[in-house]
Structure formats: structure tokens, C-alpha cells
Amino acid sequence: MESSDLRNAGLKVTLPRLKILEMLENSEARHLSAEDIYRRLIDLNEDVGLATVYRVLTQFESAGLVQRHNFEGGHAVFELDRGPHHDHMVRLDTGEVIEFFSEEIEKLQQTIAAKHGFIVEEHSLVLYVRPKPKAAHS
Amino acid sequence: MESSDLRNAGLKVTLPRLKILEMLENSEARHLSAEDIYRRLIDLNEDVGLATVYRVLTQFESAGLVQRHNFEGGHAVFELDRGPHHDHMVRLDTGEVIEFFSEEIEKLQQTIAAKHGFIVEEHSLVLYVRPKPKAAHS
DNA sequence: TTTTCTGCAAAGGGTTTGCATCGGT
């Protein structure tokens, strides 16, 4: 099923690659760092190297299977590219990543770029958020 | 004139700090990496260490004198905090950084976060752009 | 003089790469 994706990308269907794809598909968290994936595979007694995880993720990115995001905090996170574009909110208290999409913001970005004579090739929008305090009892 | 800013931040007025501030104020490019600043000071025969540049920039950031941005490309860039918030466009062909501000986008961000029960503490919006091709002669 | 700051070099964290071996096809 996904083996075909790998083959289409010109990549041999190897155990590490399948395991990493599987991890990205089945993990509760949709956004994982290389280290996250590595740790989880090790915990499952899969014998992979961290270098391989990085290499494979980079290949997946080139193949369009995966997207890489550089949120704050030094390490990149990867998510399966399931198609529809979206941006991200990161909870500052838990680190949880929430996806959102705003047609209006997308349009405004293009409009603004156009006003400066540019077209938007890529963009990165991340909101760092905290839970809204409960409204004080009125 | 700026010495006071340093003193207010509880920082001694030293040569490296003044030079770095000056560099950020007078450089054509308003967005510089630590390495950029270091190189330029060395070229001006100022005897600073790269570590000092990093330390000073970090202190300036804490003091609110400077903002740090993590665009793509591995290294952070710093700009003088001249007050009004703005976001950035990065030209993919030249690396040039262009500032912009959109009240509408700011509002939409807050509205969206609120809809999820959050308040926006920080945000990062970067458009990676290319010059708009000349309209084909019609 | 006291305290903070500096430069240097070494350490650090995330990521990439060289190389011999291993594994798909």
C-alpha cells in the first residue's frame, strides 16, 4: 500500500523506511522529530540508527511524502503530507501542535506579496499560544 | 544616546556592545546574523570575539533592544527592535528581507486562536517570495 | 578595587556524511 509510494519515489522498500512511514501514520502525535521517531522505534526493538531516520526523513521530504517544520526549540518536526495545506499553532504549555487553515490569511498573504511585486513560493505561519483563561465569573 | 539603553538594561557600557548596537543601527541590511556582525566588525579592525557577539545579542534580546528571528537556513538573524510589530518576506533569489504588516492578518490570527480556546502569545509569519514575473505581453 | 565583561577554546545539540557492511531486487 505504501510500498508503492516508496517505489514511486525511487526508493527501495526497506524495513527502516517502512517502519518510519508506519510511525508517522499511526502515531497519535502527527508531528514528530527525528529523535521522537528514533526513540519510539528503539522502544519497539526496531534496530535503526538515528542517522538513518534523518536520511530517510530527508528523502521523504524530497519525495513529497513528508513536510518538515522548524518550530522554535531547535529541532525540526516532520509530518506526513496528507494533502491539504495548513498552518500550525503550538501550545507553549504542553508543546502540542494544532493545525488550522484560513483561506483569508492565505489570500491576504498573496495580496500583500503581490503589492510588493512578489509571488509567495512558501510560507511559514506558526502561532505560539496559551489556553485562554476562563472568563472571570461575571 | 544609546549608552543609556545599555545602562537601563543593567549592562555596562562597553566597546563591543556599543559597536554591535552601532552596527545594527547603521547597517544597510536591518537583519543581520551573529556571523554577519562579527565579520563586519573584524573587517573594521574591531577586536571582538564571535562568542561575545552572541552573548551581547542574547542580552540585547532579553533587554528588548533586539529581536531574534529564525528564518530558514540554520542561522538566526537579529534586528533592532524599533517598535512597531511587523512580519517578514524573504526573497528566495537574493535573501533580502522585507518587512510588512497586516492588521487583518493579525486580527485573523487572534480570532482563529480564540476559536480554539487559545490566546496568541507569539507568532512567526514568514513569506518566502520570488519576483513576480513580468506580465506576458498581451 | 570590585564586579562585570571579554576572548579564546572547548563543549553542546541537532543534523549530516564517510565508510565498510548489509540487504533489496
Next chain:
DNA sequence: ACCGATGCAAACCCTTTGCAGAAAA
């Protein structure tokens, strides 16, 4: 069997830190 993929360790890049000497206050 062939060629690409893997694991390990070393290398890398940017950034931070420890420490003894230097410079503000």
C-alpha cells in the same frame, strides 16, 4: 551479484559555556 541503504562514528554548523585575563564602575 549488483547497487543502493544501513549503522556507526566522526564531522559539521551554529550557538553556548568555562575560565583566566581585561576593563568598566
